[in-house]
Structures are given as structure tokens and as C-alpha cells.
Amino acid sequence: MTEPLLLEMHGISKTYPGVQALKGIDLQLRAGEVLALVGENGAGKSTLMKILSGAVQADGGEIRLLEQPVQITDPRHTRGLGIAMIHQELALVPQFSAVQNLFMGRELTLRNGFLDWTRARAEAKAILARFNLSIDVDRPVSQLPLAIRQMIEIARAISSGARIVIMDEPTSSLTAHETEDLFRVTRSLRDEGVGVIYISHHLEELFHLCDRATVLRDGALVGTVDIANSSRDQIVRMMVGREPSEFAKREHLEPGEEVLRVEGITRAGVLRDVSLTVRRGEVVGLAGLVGAGRSELARAIIGADPIDAGRVLLNGREVRIRTPEDAARVGIAYVPEDRKGQGLVLGMSIEANVTLPILRKLTRRGLLRTRRRREVAQKLVSDVQMRPPDVRRLAMQLSGGNQQKVVLGKWLGDNATVFILDEPTRGIDVGAKVEIYHLIDRLARAGAGVLLISSELPEILGLSDRIGVMRQGRIVDHCSRAEATEERIVQAAMAG
Amino acid sequence: MAVTTDAATADRVPRRNLGVLLGRESGIIIGFLILCAVFAWLNPAFMRVENLLDVAQQSSITAVLAIGMTLVIITAGIDLSVGSVVALSAYLTADLMDRGVPVALAILAGLGCGLLAGALNGLLITKGQLPAFIVTLGTMSLIRGLVLIYSQGTPVYGVPPAFKSLIGGHLLGVPIPVLIAAVIAILAYLALQYTPFGQQVIAIGGNEEAARLSGINVQRRLVSVYMISGMLAGVGALILTARLGAAEPISGVGYELNAIAAAVMGGASLAGGQGSILGTVVGALIMGALQNGLTLNNVPSFYQQVAVGAVIIVAVFVDQWRRRKVA
Numbered sequence: 001m002t003e004p005l006l007l008e009m010h011g012i013s014k015t016y017p018g019v020q021a022l023k024g025i026d027l028q029l030r031a032g033e034v035l036a037l038v039g040e041n042g043a044g045k046s047t048l049m050k051i052l053s054g055a056v057q058a059d060g061g062e063i064r065l066l067e068q069p070v071q072i073t074d075p076r077h078t079r080g081l082g083i084a085m086i087h088q089e090l091a092l093v094p095q096f097s098a099v100q101n102l103f104m105g106r107e108l109t110l111r112n113g114f115l116d117w118t119r120a121r122a123e124a125k126a127i128l129a130r131f132n133l134s135i136d137v138d139r140p141v142s143q144l145p146l147a148i149r150q151m152i153e154i155a156r157a158i159s160s161g162a163r164i165v166i167m168d169e170p171t172s173s174l175t176a177h178e179t180e181d182l183f184r185v186t187r188s189l190r191d192e193g194v195g196v197i198y199i200s201h202h203l204e205e206l207f208h209l210c211d212r213a214t215v216l217r218d219g220a221l222v223g224t225v226d227i228a229n230s231s232r233d234q235i236v237r238m239m240v241g242r243e244p245s246e247f248a249k250r251e252h253l254e255p256g257e258e259v260l261r262v263e264g265i266t267r268a269g270v271l272r273d274v275s276l277t278v279r280r281g282e283v284v285g286l287a288g289l290v291g292a293g294r295s296e297l298a299r300a301i302i303g304a305d306p307i308d309a310g311r312v313l314l315n316g317r318e319v320r321i322r323t324p325e326d327a328a329r330v331g332i333a334y335v336p337e338d339r340k341g342q343g344l345v346l347g348m349s350i351e352a353n354v355t356l357p358i359l360r361k362l363t364r365r366g367l368l369r370t371r372r373r374r375e376v377a378q379k380l381v382s383d384v385q386m387r388p389p390d391v392r393r394l395a396m397q398l399s400g401g402n403q404q405k406v407v408l409g410k411w412l413g414d415n416a417t418v419f420i421l422d423e424p425t426r427g428i429d430v431g432a433k434v435e436i437y438h439l440i441d442r443l444a445r446a447g448a449g450v451l452l453i454s455s456e457l458p459e460i461l462g463l464s465d466r467i468g469v470m471r472q473g474r475i476v477d478h479c480s481r482a483e484a485t486e487e488r489i490v491q492a493a494m495a496g
Numbered sequence: 497m498a499v500t501t502d503a504a505t506a507d508r509v510p511r512r513n514l515g516v517l518l519g520r521e522s523g524i525i526i527g528f529l530i531l532c533a534v535f536a537w538l539n540p541a542f543m544r545v546e547n548l549l550d551v552a553q554q555s556s557i558t559a560v561l562a563i564g565m566t567l568v569i570i571t572a573g574i575d576l577s578v579g580s581v582v583a584l585s586a587y588l589t590a591d592l593m594d595r596g597v598p599v600a601l602a603i604l605a606g607l608g609c610g611l612l613a614g615a616l617n618g619l620l621i622t623k624g625q626l627p628a629f630i631v632t633l634g635t636m637s638l639i640r641g642l643v644l645i646y647s648q649g650t651p652v653y654g655v656p657p658a659f660k661s662l663i664g665g666h667l668l669g670v671p672i673p674v675l676i677a678a679v680i681a682i683l684a685y686l687a688l689q690y691t692p693f694g695q696q697v698i699a700i701g702g703n704e705e706a707a708r709l710s711g712i713n714v715q716r717r718l719v720s721v722y723m724i725s726g727m728l729a730g731v732g733a734l735i736l737t738a739r740l741g742a743a744e745p746i747s748g749v750g751y752e753l754n755a756i757a758a759a760v761m762g763g764a765s766l767a768g769g770q771g772s773i774l775g776t777v778v779g780a781l782i783m784g785a786l787q788n789g790l791t792l793n794n795v796p797s798f799y800q801q802v803a804v805g806a807v808i809i810v811a812v813f814v815d816q817w818r819r820r821k822v823a
Contacts, residue, residue, distance in 0.1 A: 304709060328711025342709055345702035347769045356699055356710040359692030368690045410710065 005067065006031045006195040007052075007083075007164055012061035014047055021047045023220045024061070029164065029195040034186060036206040036227070037199045039216035039239055040429030045199055048216070049166055053078050053085045065164075084157030085166045092149055094142035099124040101141055102156050127159045128152070131185050147178030151185055158189065165189065166197045171205060172427050175290045183209050201427060203232050217241055240430055249462045250441050252481065256280030258316065259449040260332075260418045262301060265310030270296045272474045274310070278418065278449035283440060285464030286453045287489050293473040294453045295337050298420045302327035302334045314418070328357055333411030337422040337453075339400075343407035346396035350386075351377040353395050354410040361413075380409040385435050401432025408439060419443055422453045437463060457486050469493050521775040523818050524762055527811060528778050528785070535789035542789055549671060553739075555784030556673035557582075557732045559777050561751055562758035563677075563684045564725030566776045569759050570688075571701045571721055572768025573628035577617060578729040578755060580639035582748030585609045585733035587643050587652065590743035594654035599662065606737075607730040613639060614726020618719030636752070647745040655741045664738030673735040677777075680728065685773040697721060701768030754783055757804075761811040782807065 007029040014022040022044045029035050039045050050056040052063070054072040063070055065081055072078060078085070092101045099117075102124045108116045124137045131151055141149050150170060157165055167186070171179045186196055186209060198210055206213055207227060215222040215238040222238045260278040265271055271293050278284045286294050299305045301312055303321040311318055319330045327334065336342035344353055354377050355362060362373045377391040384405040395406060404424060411419065421440070425433045440463060443450055454460050460467060467484045469477040469492040477492035535542040542548075561578050568575045589606035593599060613635065620631045665672050688694035699707040700714055708714045732751070737743050760766065761782060762775025786807060790800045 302709075323713070324709050325711045325713050334709060336706075336709055341703070342705045345699045345706050345769065347702045348699060352695060352699070356695070356707070356712070359695055363692060366691060367686065368692065368695070370690065 004031050005029070006065070008062075008064040008067075009048070009052065010062045010064070012048065012051060012058050012063075014051065014056065014058050021219050022051075022058070025216065025219075025221045027214050027221075028224075029197060031163070031193045031195055032190050033211040034190050034196040034198050034209055036210040036213035037197055037216070038201075038203075038206065038213055038235065039222075040431055043216040043239070043429075044219040045216055046168075047219075049085065049168065049197070049199070052083065052166065079160065079162075082161055082163040083166070084154075084160075084162035084164070085168070086150065086153055086157065086170060087168060092141050092153055095140050097139055098128065098135060098137040098141060098144075098152050101152055102127060102159065104156075106160065127155050131155050131188070145178065147174050147181060150174075150182065154185060154189075158194065162194070164195045164197070166199070168199045169201065169427060170198075171200065171202065173290075179205070201429065203235060206235070207232065215239055236430060250283065250437070250444075252465055253281045253444060255282040255465065256447065259314065260451070261313040261316075262297075263311050263313070265297065265300050265312075266308050267296065267300055267305065267473075268308055270305075270473055271300060271307070272472075274470075274473070274475055276451075276468055276475065276478075278451055280417075280447045280449055281444050282465045283444050283450040283452055283463050285460035285467040286451060286470060287455075287457065287460045287467060288470035288493050290455065292470040292493065294470050295422050296473070297470070298334060298336075298422050298451070298453060301420060302332055304334075328414065328416075331415060331417045333414065333416035333419045335404075335407050335411065335419070335421045335424055337426070339403050339407050344395040344403060347394060349392050349394055350381060350398070350406055351391040353406050354380045354391070355413065357410055358413045376413060380413050381405075383412050384409040384439060399429075399432075401428040401435075404428055404432065404436065408436065416448065418449045418451070420451045420453075423455065424452070425454070425456070425459065457489060460489070461486065520763060521772055521778065523815050524775050524778045524782070524811065527814070528782050531782060531785055531789070531807075535785065535792070538789070539792050542792055547788065547792070549669075549674065551781065551784045551788045552674040552677075553671040554788055555780045556671070556677040557735050557751070558754045558758055558783050559677040559780035560680055560728050560732045560735065561755035562762075562776045562780050563680055563773060564728035565752075565755040566759040566762065566764050566771045566773060567684070567688070567697060567721045568628070568725050569701075569756070569764040569766060570697055570768060570771040571718060572704070572766075573621065573718070573721070574632060574756070574766070575614075575617065575722060575725045576629070576632040576752045577613060577635040577639060578725060578732075579748040579751035579753075580636045580643070581610050581613045581726055581729035582733045582736060582751055583643045583743075583745055584613070584639050584646075585730040586737045586743040586747055587647055587745055589734060590652040590655050590737050591647075593656055593659060594652050599656060599659045602659070603734060606733055607727055610726040610728070610730025610733070611723050612726070613729070614723035615719060617726065618722035621722065622715040622718050643745040649745060651742050651744040653742045655737060655743070660738050660741055662738070663734050664741075673739070676731065676735065680731065681773055681777050688771075688773060693717070693720070698769060698771075701770070703769075754780075757808045758783055761808060761815070763815060779811075782811070 005028055009025060009027040012022055012025045025044065025048055027048070037045050047056060051058045052072065054075045054077050057073060063072060070081060072081070093104065096104065099120050103120050108120045110116045121137060128135065128137065133148065133151055135144060135148060141152060154165065170182060174182060189196060200206060210227050212224055212226055213235060214224040215235065217239060256279055258277050259280050263275050265274045274297055276284065288294050296305065300307045303323045303326050312321055313319065314330055321327050321330065324334065340346060351374060355373050359368065362369055362376060374391065378389060381389045381391055386402050386405045395403060398406065408424065425436050440450055440452065452460070452463060461484055464481055466480055467489065468475045469489055471493055477488070479488065564578065565575060585606040588609050589602045592602040592605055617632055617635055620626055621628050663672060667675055688697070696707065696712045696717055699712065700717055704714060736747060758779035759771065759776045761779035762772055764771035764776065783804065786804055787800060790803060
């Protein structure tokens, strides 16, 4: 079965001042296939896709669409060429309904020039029906779940004639159920002859969904393999260029005395009577589905959200935490799930970001000691193994992995004794993940208590000494690492 | 042939220009110098020392207000009430002095009035969770109404000479308002770049939630910033009263817009997280130089308004264009 080549990128190169970002990349996409594009952060996936979408110009190489060479010099061209990019940040107007979004820019009109709502609504329903979506097409999309919005965006691309769809980390904010829906839609696109380029850090997803995988490393093409004939380890080896060690694995330490105790935390409609403890030198994993209340618990503990009942004890003494400021003062560090939205000031330097919680300690007679601040920032950055360790760069210029290291690093300077880490490795590459695992281990060895929230089971199982499972705002299961199995956790998270 | 080779190499070597030396305020500083050069060419009297000091003096109130505005804008806020606060503080100070209250007390009252107005703005914005634009639009009208009620619409003229020479006089040949503005600019620059407060304010403007989760008391910082803006409006009121020797309930109208214009020309982003005290001061100087230079060249005041508006738009346009090129 040789389907026609939809897209052929040949010898694509791109040099930025001082860096060769892409070195002669070849990529082929056939009609009716899902092609995975994988590689660590910084491997060149985004640059390659930016070239394809016209946001960045290649220095060398050729792009052919249906065998015809094309020049893509402007993002506006791509729509006419039938290429659609589904971004991590969705490009829908939140206040608009599905109908308005679907026909944005190509509105259906009556002969008198007014909008033809009847026809638009009917066509919107027909388009969405192809995706098995039966939703209220008149509701503002901001009131719809993220997964539905994503599918509306895909539907919009297809209905405006896209033959090539690029999906960049489309599942990063979806629940397992929603992910399955997205896969179903993606497969039906494939069956209709659309070519899909699928970028994801979740290798499991690739094996569920993709036909082939093109692997990049350090801006060069490592190879393209058929998923059916490959193993997970093989692809990881291609990505990182070394044997996959046991990624998430931590030696069990004898924990010390209790450092954090949470009793009966309740927040109407969100958390119900949640209690847990973390001891020194211990990593307590918190598993559960998205929406089970894990992040909400973290935010309640640190005072970011108000609680209706419950108390927090630190080293056996009750502490009153009403704001994140209180939490920071008593030594509870919190790394939020959304690092760009909540963890970083993107327009500020690494230096400014990592010293943000400890500015008061870096002053003399009220003025900041800038040299001291730089030294401290450099120390923190080297503690989290950030490369390159240049602290003057802006947070917005960093890869996901380095951004996460900055968010972690800013709590290392403050003698925190409890670390609450919410999805600390989401969306970052394998190499940076392993470094963050080591960092978590070092924190525990240094006597801190760690509460680890993660949706990746291997991470929870490999790093935690004890595991709690949350569902519908309460802890429904609790077990030691020895008792924990993937099946047990999944069952506890989903039952009911 | 030689020319093309040169051009090719020039592209590869990172260019060292004035911009590198002066930092990100280079654009507005160069613009200011060009403006001065044009006025000097049109009328050499512009460059006389007395006239330049005049420009500085004319810019001082805008500069003082704009420094407060810059802090507010950095937090992604806005303070539309400063013009009205100028009127209230000025009227209160002048009225107290007219009634025989000691000058020092009257000055404190004027500054305190600004602080209170700022606190009101800040509390409504943080505790009341209202948009800064709406709150300060409201207090702009509310405070203006209070001055009109308080004054019954009539000016106060009895400003004692001691006050006029204290605030409006000269020190070593330099007008005192210029010195006041300079000291405030230096303090604000230091506060912004070299104190935890300043860095926290920038962080709040850049990403309020990240700042909050980093243990920063966001509400308290925001209230402080509006209080500073209010107090600086009080300072502006003192300068205005000393210069006019009187206080009118309708003074200060439109001052908030001049302050915003100076801050934005100086590189402050209305989206927050960005702003420069040096840039703001130069922005205020541009407004002063424009007014002075146009008057010197006998341009009627109606036309001056057109010129000021055009310069504001051109300045911000060039700045944005330059940034996009760099990025």
C-alpha cells in the first residue's frame, strides 16, 4: 500500500546565530497516516514545524506538497496549502460559539450580506457530527471542556480544507477519557486520507496511535521507523542516544519524623475531609485522574485557595496558612502545575525568577546586593543542573525542562522543609525528567518531605515511598510502595 | 563588488551602536536629542541655558506624576485619578496656608491627601477586586467633585511667599521643582532596580499568579504602588501651587494623560511587567520640550495639541517597531 506522498521535506536546515538548529532533516508524510515526530526538547521538532507553518524560514532544503515544490514564507500561506497546526494554546475565540468559531473568517452570508445563521448552524452540526460530537453549537466555547474545544479546532481545520494536520502535545491537558476521544477522531481523519503529524512526549500514546515515527536529536535526523516493528526502548534510545536506564527509580530511605500533617481539609464541592502525612526524607505520591482534586489539595495546603475546614501541622505544630506568603514563610515550597502561567515571570531573567522568594535575604540596608544575588542565582541554577547556566537569559527563552528547573530552583534557596510538586515533569523531555527525578531524590536525602503529584504512573510508582490515590476530592486508597501496583492505583482512581 | 562584501560581513558581525551603550532607553533618548536639535535649528534661543532649565521646570510636574504612573503601569494597572488628586491636594494645601496653618503642616496635609486617595484606589482594586481602570475613572470624577464642592468653585490666592520660594525657588541656579523631580526619579530608579519591593512589583506585572505563589503579598504591594502614585500627585500639586502662587479647583485636568503618555513613550507596557524610570523622565522632557519649542516658534496652542498627539503616537510606534526588530 503506497499511499501518495502528501508532504516531503528534504534536507531542511536552519541556523540561528551560533547554533545550527536543524541539519538536513528529511521527513515524509503519506496520505492516511499518523506520523509521530519525537525528540527531546531542543531536538528541533518545533523549529521544523515552524518552518512547515511558515513562521520561520529555512536556510536550505526543499518542501514539496503532493510532489510540487512550494515556498512557505508566511503563516497565512499554510491555510491555503491545506496545512493546519493545532497548537497547545488553542486558537479559538473563547466568547464565540462553536458555529462562530467554525466559520470565523469564512462566514456564511445571505444574499443581502447578513450572516446566514440557519445555514451556518446546520453545517456546523453536520461537521461536528463527523467527529461524533453532539454539543450545543450555540454555547460559548469557553464553557466547553478543553478536549471538546480542541476537537472543534480540528474540525475547523478539516472543514476549511486541511489535508495535513499538525498536533503539538494535544493531550497534555486532557483526561484519559478525553485522550481516547481525541485518538478516535484522529484515527477517523487518517481513514479519510488526512496526514497527521503528531508531536508528543508520551511514548505510550505513539504506540496507540501512530504508524511511523521520525526521531530527531540535536537538530539532526536519527531515523524514521515503523511503530509496529519498534519497541519503546528502541525509540527512547534513538531520542537520547544512550540506553534507557530505569528512568524513575529511587532507593527507599528510612524516613525521619513527621514534617507535614494535613487533617480533614475540606472545601465545598472540591475537597472532602482529606488527611495525609509526609515524613522527613519521604516522597509521598498523589495519584488520580485530572480533576480528582490533587492540585486543589496542594493549593489548599499552601493557602492559595480558601478552605472550609481542616488544619495543617508542620513538625507537629499547627500553622495558620492563609496565603502563599504564609506557606513560604513556614517553609512549604510549591511548584505549580502550570509553570508558564503560575510558576514563572516569563519576561524576567532566570536570576530574577529564582531569587523571587528570597529577595529580602539579599539586601543590605534595604538595597539589593546585585552581585550576591547573581552568585546565589548561579548556585541555585547549578544545583538544578541547568544548561547552559547563564542566569541573565529571560525565562521565556528557555526550553520546558529548563523552565521547570527554574521553578524548582527558586525554592532551593529558602530552606524549605516541605516540597509540594504538582506535575513537575509534564511536557519536558526525557533527559530533563531524569534530572528532576535525581533532584527529588536529593531533596529527600537532605531531609525534606516531598508531596509529589503526577499523572504518570511510572513516575509515582518509581519515586514514591507511599502513595495516596484521590478521586472526587478525597483520598480513596493509600498504600506503601511495596503494596502498590499500576492496576491497584488505576482501579482506585477510576472506580465508583 | 567590494561594497557587497562589506555588507555581507557587516551582517555577520554583531553591530555595536549607540543602542548598546544606552540600553533599551536609547530610542527615546535619541528621539529627544533629535527633537532638541530641530528646535535649536529653528530658533537658537531654544538651546540657551535659561530656556533649557525652563523646559526642565515645565516637565517637572509631568515627570513626577509619570514616575508614579510608571510604577502603576508596570503592575499592569492604570491611575486615571492623578489629575484630580493634584487639584485636591493643591487646593487643600493652599487653603490651609491661607487660613494660617504653618507651611510644613500644609505640605504634609497635601501629601497625606494624595496618599489617602492612592490608598482608596489600591484598596478598591485589591480588596474590591475591581479593574484599576474603572476604579480610578470613578475616583477621578469623585475627587474632582469633592474639590469643586470644597472650593465652591473659587480659587485660593493666599499662598505665602515662604512656600513659593521653598518649593518654587532656585537652588544653585537650578529650579527647585527640577531638583525635586530629579531626586524622586533617582529614588524610584533605585527602588525599582535595587530593592525587593521594585523587583516584586515588576514580577507582579509580569505574572501576578506566579508572584503570589512565590510568597509575595501581591495586594499589599499593589496598594503601596497606588499610594506612591497618589503621594507623587501630591508632590506635583505642591510644585503647581508654588509656581502659580494659587490653587484652582479645575487645575490638573488632563495631567493623568500626560503622565501616561510620558510613561508609555519611555517604554512602559500597558500589559505590565515593563517600564523604565529613565525612559519615563525623558518622555516627560519630550512633552516639555515640545510645548516650549512650539511656543518659542509661535505655533498656536491649538496646533500644539495636534503636534503633541502625533509625537506620542510616532514615539510609541518607533519603539514597538524597534523591539520587534530586536526580538
